Amino acid sequence: METLLLPFSPRFIVLTICAVVTALLIGIGIADRKIFDILLIPILIFGALTLLGVRDLLQKGHAVLRNYPISAHMRFLLEEIRPEMRQYFFESEKDGMPFSRDTRSLVYQRAKMQLDKRPFGTQEDVYREGYEWMHHSVSPKAHATERFRIAIGGPDCTKPYSASVFNISAMSFGALSPNAVRALNAGAKKGGFAHDTGEGGFSPYHAEMGGDIIWEIGSGYFGCRHLDGTFDPEAFARVAGQDQIKMVELKISQGAKPGHGGVLPAAKVSEEISKIRGVAMGEDCISPASHRAFSTPVGMMQFIAEMRRLSGGKPAGFKLCIGHRWEFLAICKAMLETGIYPDFIVVDGNEGGTGAAPLEFMDHLGMPMREGVNFVHNALVGINARDRIKIGASGKIATAFDMARAMAIGADWCNSARGFMFSLGCIQSLSCHTDRCPTGVATQDPTRARALYVPLKIDRVHNYHHATLHSLTELIAAAGLEHPQQLRPIHFNQRTSTTQVKSFAQLYPALRPGELLEGTEDPRFADAWRMARADTFQPELVAPPAATLGAIV
Numbered sequence: 001m002e003t004l005l006l007p008f009s010p011r012f013i014v015l016t017i018c019a020v021v022t023a024l025l026i027g028i029g030i031a032d033r034k035i036f037d038i039l040l041i042p043i044l045i046f047g048a049l050t051l052l053g054v055r056d057l058l059q060k061g062h063a064v065l066r067n068y069p070i071s072a073h074m075r076f077l078l079e080e081i082r083p084e085m086r087q088y089f090f091e092s093e094k095d096g097m098p099f100s101r102d103t104r105s106l107v108y109q110r111a112k113m114q115l116d117k118r119p120f121g122t123q124e125d126v127y128r129e130g131y132e133w134m135h136h137s138v139s140p141k142a143h144a145t146e147r148f149r150i151a152i153g154g155p156d157c158t159k160p161y162s163a164s165v166f167n168i169s170a171m172s173f174g175a176l177s178p179n180a181v182r183a184l185n186a187g188a189k190k191g192g193f194a195h196d197t198g199e200g201g202f203s204p205y206h207a208e209m210g211g212d213i214i215w216e217i218g219s220g221y222f223g224c225r226h227l228d229g230t231f232d233p234e235a236f237a238r239v240a241g242q243d244q245i246k247m248v249e250l251k252i253s254q255g256a257k258p259g260h261g262g263v264l265p266a267a268k269v270s271e272e273i274s275k276i277r278g279v280a281m282g283e284d285c286i287s288p289a290s291h292r293a294f295s296t297p298v299g300m301m302q303f304i305a306e307m308r309r310l311s312g313g314k315p316a317g318f319k320l321c322i323g324h325r326w327e328f329l330a331i332c333k334a335m336l337e338t339g340i341y342p343d344f345i346v347v348d349g350n351e352g353g354t355g356a357a358p359l360e361f362m363d364h365l366g367m368p369m370r371e372g373v374n375f376v377h378n379a380l381v382g383i384n385a386r387d388r389i390k391i392g393a394s395g396k397i398a399t400a401f402d403m404a405r406a407m408a409i410g411a412d413w414c415n416s417a418r419g420f421m422f423s424l425g426c427i428q429s430l431s432c433h434t435d436r437c438p439t440g441v442a443t444q445d446p447t448r449a450r451a452l453y454v455p456l457k458i459d460r461v462h463n464y465h466h467a468t469l470h471s472l473t474e475l476i477a478a479a480g481l482e483h484p485q486q487l488r489p490i491h492f493n494q495r496t497s498t499t500q501v502k503s504f505a506q507l508y509p510a511l512r513p514g515e516l517l518e519g520t521e522d523p524r525f526a527d528a529w530r531m532a533r534a535d536t537f538q539p540e541l542v543a544p545p546a547a548t549l550g551a552i553v
Contacts, residue, residue, distance in 0.1 A: 014071045015053035022046040083430055093123055098353065099418065099428060103398050107422035110467035111460035131495045134404060137480025143473050147192065148484055150412050152247065154343045154388040156305075158313030161212075161246040164193035165484055166403060166469055169394045169415035170216050170251070170319070172200025174273045175355040175432070177449035179457075180424055180441045185211035186454070187423075187461025196415065199251050199287055202239055203276055213244050216319065217307070218251040220287035222277040231293040233310055240311035247344070248311050250304060252291075252320035255352030255395050258366035259289055259323065267435040270444045297327075297334035297534050305340045317344035319394070321352070322372040323365075326539045329525070329532035332383050332516070337534045341388055345380075346415065347372045349395030353418045355442060356433035369395030370409060374508045375524070377410025382516030382525065398422070400471035408487040409508050423464035424457050 007016040025043045029036035049070055056062075056069035064072045078085075093102040102123070109116040124131060153160025168188055173181045175198065182205050188195040189211035197206055199218025206213055217224065217236070224236035240248050253259060266284050274281045294303045300318075308316035322328055335341050349369020354362070367375070373393045380386040393411035397403060398419035406414055418426070425439040437443040440452035476484055479491055489504035496502050511522060520526055531539035 111423040169417035170198040172198030173203035181205040183457035185209035250318040255348035256354035257357035301340040315343035319346035322367040325528035333534040346392035
């Protein structure tokens, strides 16, 4: 009896109704041929739903469809539009990840040169743990009229570059559409700032617009590789020697997927990308996790020196997300041993963005940007190399406060990727890895990419950069300073509990110049420095006491 009543249970009633209605409509249509044409469309609709329900009953991939034929599809539909529903109807101004609605709105307003002010006071809970603020001065300065810039290039660099303190972070053509690359690069040219190519290579769309380029070379050596994937110095020299390329950057790791290598999903590997990168179509385009051109810290320094030589003396540096502390300190020891120093280091944080990465890597691997920047800054101070090496910061930077905070703890300049994507019209749909970007930014589908109108977006990229630097100018002046290089940790505070506050100077203590060379006892550096070796990235396990090794690892 229970089995006979099953078609009328809540689980199956939708299928039963569709089947009954289909049968009734067909019967009525046969009985009265005059109205059959009128009933044809309802018959097709309810008939299709009935067939769908039968298919749901017979398929084995989804248990919920077997138990709730037809009606369970509503669950999948709601799941599909869940991010949009949450973003448009349920998020507050401070909610939303990776970037809050308030931050996204700020970028949109600045890109469109609309009013970016806020009414009625802050929506931040200024007494919550983790709240941060910047000190102002009772004697503020007049707003600087100069566009803040920083000279990059050490003693071994013959073609130093005067860079804006705010630039476009590494995003590859392939991850971005041709129109997105065009708009970003032309916006950079208009605003006088730099555009990092990402490891996907220096594409024709970068070259077409003529903006300043930071050419990033990853472990795939795209644009300068032999057929077997190894580094091709002649090809590198041909590209790096072009006037448009201002700096060359070796990518060791990136924050969103450190130790994983780059991944461009097969769906985005078009014939054009295949030709530019020299990879096969129909397969994920993967940059190996590690480099083949070197395997030791000393070899890495020698490779950077070769990049500088082959580029004709342009600034050469590297980008990484800090992992094992001893590995970066091994690089420092290699600098001392070889006398070869990079001109710059870009520190990415694990909060950095990417088009595709495993969840575990994005959420739980790598050092956050602020700790990474401060560690690198102190390490270079500790070996007396800070004055010849500039530091860039990359990782969830979108506002002038983000920039000021990073520069106070050690950065010389900041890069932003997602901030500039927002200026292009990105709506944080979180579909970068699907090739179905709704705004034409992160796709290789030409029908989607055409939605991004380049002439309009060029202005918006430029406007966002200009307005953000203007806001930085106002912050610096309010603090009684004249240039962001004057920012120090003492200018910032963080609430560590509802009743306690610490200065960044307490949270990020400084090393003395040369302290690592003298032999520091700072627990952040002491054991890791003893473990570091210039001839290998592996730790010297004999050096640290057994009790402290676990804490460092």
